[in-house]
Amino acid sequence: MKAEQQLKASLKEIGDLKAALDEHAIVAITDPQGKITYVNDKFCAISKYPREELIGQDHRIINSGFHPKEFIHDLWITIAQGKVWKGEIKNKAKDGSFYWVDTTIVPFLNDDGKPRQYVAIRADITERKHAEEARVRLAAIVESSDDAIIGKTLDGIITSWNRGAEKAFGYSPQEAIGKPMLMIIPPERAGEEPKILARIARGESVDHFETVRVRKDGKRIDISATISPLKDSSGKIIGASKIARDITEQKHAQEQLKAFLKEIGDLKSALDEHAIVAITDPQGKITYVNDKFCAISKYSREELIGQDHRLINSGFHSKEFIRDLWTTITHGKVWKGEIKNKAKDSSFYWVDTTIVPFLNDDGKPRQYVAIRADITERKAAAVEVVQLNAELEQRVAQRTVELEAANKELEAFSYSISHDLRAPLRAVNGFAGIVLEDFSPQLPEEGKRYLERIRNGGQQMGELIDDLLAFSRLSRRPVSRQTIDNSKLVKIILDELKFVLANREVQFQMGQLPSCYADPALLKQVWVNLISNAVKYSRDKNPAIIEIGSKCENNEHVFFVRDNGAGFDMRYANKLFGVFQRLHRADEFEGTGVGLAIVQRIIHRHGGRIWADAKLNNGATFYFTLEEGENL
Amino acid sequence: MNEPKEIEILLVEDNQDDLDMTLRALRKANLANHIHVARDGVEALEFIFCEGPHANRKIENGPKVVLLDLKLPKIDGMEVLKRIKSDPRTKIIPVVMMTSSKEQRDVIESYHLGVNSYIVKPVNFEGFATAVQELGMYWLLFNQPPKTGG
Numbered sequence: 001m002k003a004e005q006q007l008k009a010s011l012k013e014i015g016d017l018k019a020a021l022d023e024h025a026i027v028a029i030t031d032p033q034g035k036i037t038y039v040n041d042k043f044c045a046i047s048k049y050p051r052e053e054l055i056g057q058d059h060r061i062i063n064s065g066f067h068p069k070e071f072i073h074d075l076w077i078t079i080a081q082g083k084v085w086k087g088e089i090k091n092k093a094k095d096g097s098f099y100w101v102d103t104t105i106v107p108f109l110n111d112d113g114k115p116r117q118y119v120a121i122r123a124d125i126t127e128r129k130h131a132e133e134a135r136v137r138l139a140a141i142v143e144s145s146d147d148a149i150i151g152k153t154l155d156g157i158i159t160s161w162n163r164g165a166e167k168a169f170g171y172s173p174q175e176a177i178g179k180p181m182l183m184i185i186p187p188e189r190a191g192e193e194p195k196i197l198a199r200i201a202r203g204e205s206v207d208h209f210e211t212v213r214v215r216k217d218g219k220r221i222d223i224s225a226t227i228s229p230l231k232d233s234s235g236k237i238i239g240a241s242k243i244a245r246d247i248t249e250q251k252h253a254q255e256q257l258k259a260f261l262k263e264i265g266d267l268k269s270a271l272d273e274h275a276i277v278a279i280t281d282p283q284g285k286i287t288y289v290n291d292k293f294c295a296i297s298k299y300s301r302e303e304l305i306g307q308d309h310r311l312i313n314s315g316f317h318s319k320e321f322i323r324d325l326w327t328t329i330t331h332g333k334v335w336k337g338e339i340k341n342k343a344k345d346s347s348f349y350w351v352d353t354t355i356v357p358f359l360n361d362d363g364k365p366r367q368y369v370a371i372r373a374d375i376t377e378r379k380a381a382a383v384e385v386v387q388l389n390a391e392l393e394q395r396v397a398q399r400t401v402e403l404e405a406a407n408k409e410l411e412a413f414s415y416s417i418s419h420d421l422r423a424p425l426r427a428v429n430g431f432a433g434i435v436l437e438d439f440s441p442q443l444p445e446e447g448k449r450y451l452e453r454i455r456n457g458g459q460q461m462g463e464l465i466d467d468l469l470a471f472s473r474l475s476r477r478p479v480s481r482q483t484i485d486n487s488k489l490v491k492i493i494l495d496e497l498k499f500v501l502a503n504r505e506v507q508f509q510m511g512q513l514p515s516c517y518a519d520p521a522l523l524k525q526v527w528v529n530l531i532s533n534a535v536k537y538s539r540d541k542n543p544a545i546i547e548i549g550s551k552c553e554n555n556e557h558v559f560f561v562r563d564n565g566a567g568f569d570m571r572y573a574n575k576l577f578g579v580f581q582r583l584h585r586a587d588e589f590e591g592t593g594v595g596l597a598i599v600q601r602i603i604h605r606h607g608g609r610i611w612a613d614a615k616l617n618n619g620a621t622f623y624f625t626l627e628e629g630e631n632l
Numbered sequence: 633m634n635e636p637k638e639i640e641i642l643l644v645e646d647n648q649d650d651l652d653m654t655l656r657a658l659r660k661a662n663l664a665n666h667i668h669v670a671r672d673g674v675e676a677l678e679f680i681f682c683e684g685p686h687a688n689r690k691i692e693n694g695p696k697v698v699l700l701d702l703k704l705p706k707i708d709g710m711e712v713l714k715r716i717k718s719d720p721r722t723k724i725i726p727v728v729m730m731t732s733s734k735e736q737r738d739v740i741e742s743y744h745l746g747v748n749s750y751i752v753k754p755v756n757f758e759g760f761a762t763a764v765q766e767l768g769m770y771w772l773l774f775n776q777p778p779k780t781g782g
Contacts, residue, residue, distance in 0.1 A: 418733030419703055425755050426732075427649035433757025434656065455757065462755035469733070 026101060026122035032115050034058040046101070046124055048094040064098055066090040079107045079118055088125060100129040148223075148244040151230065154201055156181045156193055159239060168223070168246045170216030181242075184213045186220060200229045200240040210247065222251040276351060276372035282365050284308040296351070296374055298344040314348055316340040329357045329368055338375060350379040407476070414472045421465055429458040460592075464580075467594035471579060474601050479519045481606075483629035486513035486527075486559070489520075490548055493527050497535065505542055506535060511549025514557050515629035522602045523626075529595040530561040530622050536589055537620065538565030557628060562621040567614040576612055599624075640666040640772060642695040644676040644712065645730075646704050650753065654699070654764050661765035663772060668695065673707025676700070677715055680722055694725050697771035699764075702731040702738060710741060717746035726771050 021027060022040045029038035039047075039054050047054070047062050054061070067090065078085040085105045090098055101122035107115040142149050142160075148168040151160035161176040169176070169184050176183075185193055189211060196206055206227040212220050225244040229237045271277060272290040279288035289304050297304070297312050304311065317340065328335040335355045340348055351372035360366040432454045440448065487510075494508055516523070531546065538544035547562040568576070568583045575581040577600040582593040603610040603624050614620035641663065645651040651669065658664040670676035678684040680698075682691050698716065702709040709729060716722045728749040729742045742750050749767055754760050 415733075415735060418735060419731070422732040422753070422755055423647050423650060426653070426753060426760060429755055430649065430653045430757045430760060433761075434653070459756055 021121070024123075026124065028054075028059075028120045028122075030058065030118045030120070032117065034118075037117065043122075046093065046099055047091065048097075053094075062091040062093070064090040064092040066098070075105070079105050080115060082107045082109050082113065082115060088129075089122075090129075099124060099126040101125060146245075148242075148246075150176075150181075150242040150244065151239060152181055152242065153239045154197060154237065156197055165244075168215075168221065168244065169213065175216075184215075186212055186214050196227055197240070200227060201237060203229055203237060205229065213244070221246050221248045223247060271371065274373075276374065278304075278370045278372075280308070280368045280370070282367065284368075287367065293372075296343065296349055297341065298347075303344075312341040312343070314340040314342040316348070325355070329355050330365060332357050332359050332363065332365060338379075339372075340379075349374060349376045351375060410472070411476065414469055417465060418469050422462065425458050425462055425465075429455050429462075432458070464592050464594075467592045468579070471594050471598050471601070474522075474598060474605070477522075479522065479605050481517050481519055481627075483515050484518055484520055484523055485515050486523075486550075489524060490527055490531075493524065493531060497531065501535065504535075504539065504544065506538070506544045506546060509545065509547045509549075511547070513548070513550050513559065516557070516559075516626040517629040518606050518626050519602075522605070526599050526602050526624070527561075529599045533595060533622075534561050534563035534565065534620075536565075536591070537567075537584075538563040541565055556625050558623050558625050560621050560623045562619065564619040567616050567618050567620045569616045570614060573612060573614070577610070640696045641768065642668050642670065642676065642679060642698045644670045644673070644698065644700045644704065644709065646671050646701060650701070653757075653760060657761040657764040658768055660761070661769060663765070663768045672705040673709065673712045676704075676712050677707065680716060680725075681719075691721050694722060696726070697768070698725055698727045699768070700727055700729055702729055702742075710738075710745070713742060713745050713747055728767050728771065 022042065025040075026042040026046055027038070027040040028036055028043050030036050036054050036057055036059070039051055044051055044054070049061070071087075075085050075087065084107070085103075087103055088100060089103050090100050092098055102125045103120060103122045105118050105120045108117050108119065110116040142162050145162060145164045146167070148165035149160070149162045150158060150165050152158050158176050158179055158181060161171070161173040165176065166172055171184075181193055182190060192211060196209075199206055206225070209225045209227065211223060211225065213223050214220055223244045224247045225242055227240050227242045230239040230241050232238050272292065275290075276292045276296055277288070277290040278286055278293050280286050286304050286307055286309070289301055294301055294304065299311070321337075325335050325337065334357070335353075337353055338350060339353050340350050342348055352375045353370060353372045355368050355370045357365040358367050358369065432451045435443075436448060436451050436455075443451070490510060490513060494510075531548070534546045535544070538546065541564050545564045548560070549562075550557050550559045552558070566584070566589070572583050575583065577596050578593075579597040580593040581597075582591060584591075599622075600610050603626070606626055608625045608627070610622065610624040612620060612622045641658070643651070643654060643658075645654060651671075655664060655667070655669075658667065668679060670679055676698075679686050679689070680691075680694060682689040700709045700712060704712070709731075713727055713729065716725060716727055723746065726748040727746075728751065729738075729747045730751055730753055731738060732753055734752050739750055748771070751763055751767060754763060
């Protein structure tokens with residue numbers, strides 16, 4: 001009785017326990033083959049299968065396919081060996097939805113120690129699993145964010161550190177977590193952290209706080225940070241989350257933009273300082289003028305804005321000119337030109353103008369910017385230059401007329417000399433000759449000698465006149481040049497001379513003579529005069545030696561004619577080339593003193609130089625230079 | 633001066649000295665028999681074209697040679713030459729231009745106008761006499777012109 005009562009009590013307890021278990025857990029029992037032999041209401045509720053559809057089935061009916069084969073295999077090995085298995089399983093309900101159950105499978109053994117049945121007790125952990133998945137997802141988001149997301153305690157100790165943080169600051173999570181935030185704060189900004197932490201502790205957020213932080217490699221970066229308090233489930237502030245963005249580049253771009261804007265501003269002020277600037281709308285109405293525009297046009301800004309440029313039109317330019325300007329700029333092309341404008345006080349000014357059309361997206365001019373430079377003075381100077389040139393030309397023309405007149409006069413003079421001066425000479429000579437011829441017997445010897453002297457004087461004057469005329473003709477004669485073979489020319493001259501010199505012993509020594517560029521007739525005159533002089537002044541030497549040659553000096557050919565004759569005193573060398581200048585008396589060496597003057601004039605007319613070197617009674621050398629001829 | 637005898641030489645010379653020397657040289661060469669002297673261009677043209685004081689002369693009986701000085705009063709030698717050589721009746725008459733100098737432009741212009749000789753009066757006495765005699769001789773004796781009117 002007591003045992004029965006005890007059993008009854010035990011059964012009741014078991015029944016209570018079972019009821020409590022059923023109330024609390026999802027329970028299923030399977031046979032050793034896995035066939036479901038029992039499910040409680042909670043099992044049916046969560047799996048959404050009615051009990052009839054479950055009994056006799058095995059657990060594959062609720063298999064989600066989520067777990068790998070190894071997982072299922074391990075489970076069966078465990079329980080078949082009579083051991084308890086615990087784990088979390090994802091199942092599939094009848095409607096296809098999934099649920100998670102925390103599962104404990106207890107094998108009950110028969111006397112042989114083989115499993116007799118398995119009792120599976122499960123708890124629904126679907127919500128926990130979802131929460132877990134959400135957390136993982138969030139963590140993944142945090143992890144993959146480019147922004148640095150950092151968790152820290154109210155003491156400023158780092159508690160979390162995402163990949164963005166690693167990227168931004170260079171520390172790995174292992175290096176950062178547990179360390180103070182001060183590690184990434186530059187020393188001079190260390191004061192920021194306590195202030196931030198104080199605000200966080202008061203429950204305030206810090207939004208878009210721009211500051212500077214230090215990377216692991218010591219480099220400083222600009223960041224923009226938002227720091228918010230972190231609360232536990234009870235609402236107590238336990239730390240802070242900090243989202244920081246590296247804005248170094250952004251900052252840099254901003255600074256560049258700022259610098260750029262400043263530069264544009266500088267350029268504009270420089271332009272304003274330098275140029276006359278106006279901006280007009282597409283219709284030509286003035287929308288902007290700078291101070292210089294006002295200054296030169298003498299209009300105030302208020303008088304100009306809203307007007308078009310006709311206000312300052314000088315009326316100087318043709319309609320075509322203005323039309324061309326407008327055609328150019330309305331086609332979006334830059335126009336450049338010089339414009340005469342009229343200022344408010346009716347004075348005129350000239351501006352060198354560049355008009356640049358600025359186009360809108362349709363390619364139509366949106367506005368025109370005109371940049372001008374004041375060229376009034378330059379224009380005035382140009383007018384002056386034109387006037388001066390005209391005056392100069394007039395003066396040149398006048399001088400030319402005067403010069404021509406002078407030349408004509410000179411020509412008339414020499415023409416007259418050549419005729420009129422000779423006629424009386426002919427009379428002097430002629431009648432002296434007639435007296436000698438017709439009255440010789442009546443004349444004493446002395447009288448005849450004097451008449452001879454008269455004739456000689458007249459004769460010499462005739463020669464002087466001839467030489468003088470030859471000399472003056474030289475300056476009127478045009479020089480027509482060609483390349484001349486000097487060797488050939490001098491040989492011809494020497495051949496001609498040899499006839500004259502038949503009764504004298506003269507040794508000619510001829511060296512190399514390069515070609516030159518000269519007038520053939522005039523150059524021949526030069527050689528003839530110089531060689532004849534050499535022959536004349538060396539007539540007292542036996543043998544007379546005359547050397548004709550050339551040498552190269554300072555890249556130019558110098559021709560020379562040298563004799564061993566009378567020479568002259570170098571003190572009088574400056575008189576050598578003067579007309580009618582002689583260094584010898586006529587009874588020593590005859591001559592009129594024109595030969596060397598002619599030579600010098602010819603050489604000068606060819607752009608060459610002539611000089612002489614001599615010693616009294618020790619010969620003379622005449623040198624001259626001429627433009628080099630082509631190679632012959 | 634206006635006897636209608638045949639004139640062989642017309643000497644046109646304004647300078648008395650040159651005239652005397654020329655006449656003397658011609659005389660010495662026996663060329664002075666039929667010389668008419670004109671002292672300027674106007675006189676020379678009147679004689680050749682039988683005008684004024686020479687109106688009773690016949691133009692066909694022109695001189696055999698004209699010795700013409702270049703520089704003459706009133707009408708100069710060049711103009712006289714031009715008139716003689718541009719008239720078909722007279723252009724056959726040989727004209728010898730005598731001048732003091734050999735100015736190129738004068739020489740060239742004379743030959744353009746058809747002068748037959750051009751001589752420069754030498755300054756020296758012998759040269760002058762010889763030149764006058766030679767050219768007178770040449771034109772009178774060796775250079776017989778065809779009969780005028782041909």
